[in-house]
Amino acid sequence: MKKKVDKEILQKFFHAAFSVDNVVFGFDESDLKILLIFRGAEPYKGMWALPGDLVYLKEDLDIAAQRVLNDLTSLENIFMEQIHTFGRVNRHPFGRVITVAYYALIKISDYNINASSWAENAMWFSINQLPNLPFDHAEIIEFAKNAFKEKALRQPIGIELLPKNFTLTQLQHLFEAIQETKFDTRNFRKKFLSMGLLIDTNKRSNGSAHRPATLYRFDFTKYNKLQKSGFSFHL
């Protein structure tokens, strides 16, 4: 594959590495959360940080991001999206390492720790109560939060954070957490129901000392069809 590569070029440029870092979002009935891991290796051993890793020379970027996620949890079909690449010269103490950041959306209710990995020390942190973070991870999270916030307005991706069946109240609280604002209950329900994308499961929530709520699920099939014919979701 390598043909006519100038030795000078090789020496001058080919001594960098890159990593992927995942901002894994979850939601627990009230708060947006992020999954952090406790670093067991240098650099920054002993700090909570974003799950991430160096990318192998023969590994696609997106695959690397998935690998990092698989080391954390055995969930499948996780929503994932690249956000931004952070490339300050001195961001990594080992040398020149730029990092490509992704965010991922996980149903905390389904979440299970993948025991076979360094993820034994993973923990959910409320997005408003994060510990001190190494590298530029604080900046990355800020970026991820905004990217997700924006995107969640125009695509129904937030729903990835809820269990398969959910109540309208849960849905509203989720969107309120993402958008960091409050919505009027009647208008919120009206708008969401009028899109015709929620399927009544004929089940009710139960076990609480108040009126049970209708459980809905999101009609992804219908959404995909509508989208192809020009419909666009917006909150």
Added chain:
Amino acid sequence: MKKKVDKEILQKFFHAAFSVDNVVFGFDESDLKILLIFRGAEPYKGMWALPGDLVYLKEDLDIAAQRVLNDLTSLENIFMEQIHTFGRVNRHPFGRVITVAYYALIKISDYNINASSWAENAMWFSINQLPNLPFDHAEIIEFAKNAFKEKALRQPIGIELLPKNFTLTQLQHLFEAIQETKFDTRNFRKKFLSMGLLIDTNKRSNGSAHRPATLYRFDFTKYNKLQKSGFSFHL
């Protein structure tokens, strides 16, 4: 700086490079254009390609992207934004190179070729009539086009492509080109004027065989103020 770096890690990972590639947009009264350069060096010598370059080990990513742009034109204060990072394993014949793509917005009317560089062979191509492109540059342009299209709906960045003074007709044609659609003239003008962000320069366009048009300029100062107090532009 490098402390306790495992030799194995160095050998295993630190043999990659990264580049930046710029999608430079321009507008010429009717068409969106992209600036391509004629490659004078391997790989893909002799093909038209995005202006880009390998990033030095001690050079910030954003600085590298600016450097590439400065090699092309001596314009200052150019709008530039990172879009996405492309990292397929075999995208570069010299080895593992991922590329961070940016787009930049240039006023073609002010554009001048920076003679002191490889940019002597730069040329504007209509976005709908691009030549065959090396690497994954076609994919990058597609990505850039969509990112710009989206962003231009919610921030008045498209205006960066027009000369300082412009007519409402030019403005409409620009937005039509970006959004690949047509707008109703009366509604378009109404909406834009009602934002109160266009300043009548009291000049008229001239030299054409028809009624001269009012020249406006965009009130960036006012826009920045409004934005801070919660106003949000949308087309």
Added chain:
DNA sequence: GCAAAAGTGTTAGTCATACACCCATGT
């Protein structure tokens, strides 16, 4: 029967859309 969250409609204002003709200039 009371606490706690679920659920429901109407009105007023704002915004988007659709649509056709006269105006000012150069030749």
Added chain:
DNA sequence: ACATGGGTGTATGACTAACACTTTTGC
């Protein structure tokens, strides 16, 4: 005077925003 693009207003329907009380359950 004619060709060319510049410039303007209104009416209708759609959507948004504001707002308060009744229902159903567990205890």
